[in-house]
Amino acid sequence: MLCVVVYIHPTGVVIIFIATVEDRFEMLYSKTMLTPATETQIRVEVYGRDVYLFLNNTLDGYVQTLSDPIAGSVGPASLFLADTCNPPANAVLKSIAMQPLSSPSYVQQERDAPLVPLGYFNKTILPENYSMSFSLTYLGAVSSQDYVSIVSFRRIFVGHSIYEKLPGEDKTISNSTLIPLVVGLFMNPNTTKIRTLFYENDSLERVDTWKTLQVGQTVQVSLSVRASHVTLTVDGADSTVDLWNAPQQHDVMVYFSDPVYTAASAKLTNFRLTLG
Amino acid sequence: MAAEYPAAQLRLRVRVATTEDVDEGIDNSYATFGIGCTTKVRVEVIGQEVYLYTNGTLDSFALLAGTRKENTTYLGDASPYYPSSSQLSPLILKQITTSTMAAKSPNGPLSRLGYIRPQVSIPKNFSLSFALAFTDYSPGLTNVLRYGQGTIDSPSGRLAGIVIVYRNPT
Numbered sequence: 001m002l003c004v005v006v007y008i009h010p011t012g013v014v015i016i017f018i019a020t021v022e023d024r025f026e027m028l029y030s031k032t033m034l035t036p037a038t039e040t041q042i043r044v045e046v047y048g049r050d051v052y053l054f055l056n057n058t059l060d061g062y063v064q065t066l067s068d069p070i071a072g073s074v075g076p077a078s079l080f081l082a083d084t085c086n087p088p089a090n091a092v093l094k095s096i097a098m099q100p101l102s103s104p105s106y107v108q109q110e111r112d113a114p115l116v117p118l119g120y121f122n123k124t125i126l127p128e129n130y131s132m133s134f135s136l137t138y139l140g141a142v143s144s145q146d147y148v149s150i151v152s153f154r155r156i157f158v159g160h161s162i163y164e165k166l167p168g169e170d171k172t173i174s175n176s177t178l179i180p181l182v183v184g185l186f187m188n189p190n191t192t193k194i195r196t197l198f199y200e201n202d203s204l205e206r207v208d209t210w211k212t213l214q215v216g217q218t219v220q221v222s223l224s225v226r227a228s229h230v231t232l233t234v235d236g237a238d239s240t241v242d243l244w245n246a247p248q249q250h251d252v253m254v255y256f257s258d259p260v261y262t263a264a265s266a267k268l269t270n271f272r273l274t275l276g
Numbered sequence: 277m278a279a280e281y282p283a284a285q286l287r288l289r290v291r292v293a294t295t296e297d298v299d300e301g302i303d304n305s306y307a308t309f310g311i312g313c314t315t316k317v318r319v320e321v322i323g324q325e326v327y328l329y330t331n332g333t334l335d336s337f338a339l340l341a342g343t344r345k346e347n348t349t350y351l352g353d354a355s356p357y358y359p360s361s362s363q364l365s366p367l368i369l370k371q372i373t374t375s376t377m378a379a380k381s382p383n384g385p386l387s388r389l390g391y392i393r394p395q396v397s398i399p400k401n402f403s404l405s406f407a408l409a410f411t412d413y414s415p416g417l418t419n420v421l422r423y424g425q426g427t428i429d430s431p432s433g434r435l436a437g438i439v440i441v442y443r444n445p446t
Contacts, residue, residue, distance in 0.1 A: 012410065012413075014420075015417075019424070034408070034410060036410055036411060036412060036413065037409060037410075037411060038409060039407050039408070039409040040407070040408050040409065041405070041406075041407050042405065042406055042407070042408050043403060043404065043405040044403070044404045044405075045402070045403045045404075046401060046402055046403075046404075047401045048401065071398045071399065071400050071401075071402065075425070076339075076394070076395040076396060076397055076425075077396050077397075077398050077423045077424055077425050078337070078339055078392060078393065078394045078395070078396060078423070078424065078425065079382075079391075079392065079393040079396050079421065079422070079423050080337075080389065080391070080392055080421060080422045080423075080424070081382060081386060081390055081391040081392075081420070081421050082386045082387070082388060082389070082390065082418070082419040082420055082421065082422075083389070083419045083421070083422040083424075084306060084336075084388060084389060085419055085422070086416070086417045086418050086419040087388070087414060087416070087418050087419065088386040088387050088388050088390065088418060088419055088420075089386050089410055089414065089418035089419060089420050090386075090410055090411045090412040090413070090414055090418070091385070091386050091408055091409060091410035091411060091418075091420060092383075092384060092385050092386070092408070092409050092410075092411065093382070093383065093384070093386055093406055093407070093408050093420065093421070094383045094384075094406065094407040094408075095383065095405070095406055095407050096382050096383075096404075096405070096406040096421070097403075097404070097405050097406070098396070098398070098399075098402055098403070098404045098405075098423075099399075099402060099403050100399035100401065100402055100403075101399065101401040101402050101403045102401070105403075
């Protein structure tokens with residue numbers, strides 16, 4: 001698991017292992033890196049296969065496990081602080097509590113609300129051919145030198161559910177087997193244009209639209225993927241590209257916006273995903 | 277006999293006969309025992325809980341699957357089959373009503389096996405919360421907490437379990 005740290009600054013990332021009936025090592029990584037000498041309230045909620053990680057009462061990560069977590073009827077367990085599997089963290093831990101949960105505390109945002117990371121997420125199987133469409137209202141610039149996210153499809157690995165930050169185009173992909181992003185719609189850095197990034201077979205490819213969005217403007221966005229043939233349309237203006245690497249079928253989580261990247265200042269409505 | 281094993285591999289085993297298995301317990305101590313060194317060993321057994329202390333520090337823990345067999349028996353300083361090349365003294369056996377670990381608090385700096393709470397029920401759906409402040413970085417993965425049965429590497433080591441670790445600079 002340490003081989004996947006290339007694109008996240010590794011300091012202070014919290015990793016949660018969830019044991020399921022098929023895999024003892026399903027994982028959830030925190031997006032936020034903890035800093036020394038700062039107390040952080042950590043809460044993990046497990047509800048069915050849904051695992052939520054809250055840092056200071058803000059949803060930081062979510063994963064849907066691939067099989068049922070082993071809990072409830074397995075007999076008594078033991079709580080270890082800290083265990084012997086790794087050296088103890090240089091940390092102070094307080095106020096540990098485990099309580100039954102009748103329902104998860106997180107409610108996904110209203111569809112007409114401004115985008116926030118993890119505002120909406122759902123698991124699906126993304127086939128080779130699919131299309132999506134939505135209305136996007138651009139609300140203004142976001143201070144970021146990096147991509148800002150609109151929609152992401154992140155791969156769920158068999159046994160290990162992770163998200164790692166998307167590597168920029170100028171960075172080296174050093175471990176191709178763990179590239180998590182399948183498709184991402186972003187705002188191009190320092191512009192108000194939409195860029196779609198595809199990852200497949202070690203390769204990053206992009207499809208750009210040249211339409212500049214104005215503050216307050218609502219546009220209709222659609223993306224059509226037919227094998228390697230991709231069409232990105234913004235208000236009727238098409239950008240068409242034939243990818244070198246045709247998309248394959250993947251188990252993915254759909255996010256708007258992406259859990260790792262800053263959200264675009266925008267509203268997304270009428271989202272429709274058509275598979276096949 | 278001792279010459280067949282490197283000193284670094286000399287570890288203690290604690291065996292307990294239970295209704296499930298006559299050979300349960302702690303398989304290997306974390307501490308190793310150097311030749312010619314004296315180590316203070318204490319074993320605490322409370323119900324199905326077995327604690328091994330070396331030189332006053334909790335070394336290992338095991339939660340037995342079965343109920344301990346209790347009967348009148350004899351006390352000897354070594355198995356008649358595998359006597360070790362060691363000296364033992366003083367030997368004290370006394371009754372206890374609670375383990376040393378029971379007096380510990382779950383709050384404070386983390387240390388290896390610094391706190392164990394056996395017999396915890398894990399609800400099917402649950403919320404686990406705590407406050408954490410780490411004080412310094414460490415190389416590699418470091419552990420915060422685990423719920424599980426047995427050791428981390430046992431088949432049920434992470435049953436009903438969560439392990440939270442830091443991933444540190446690499």
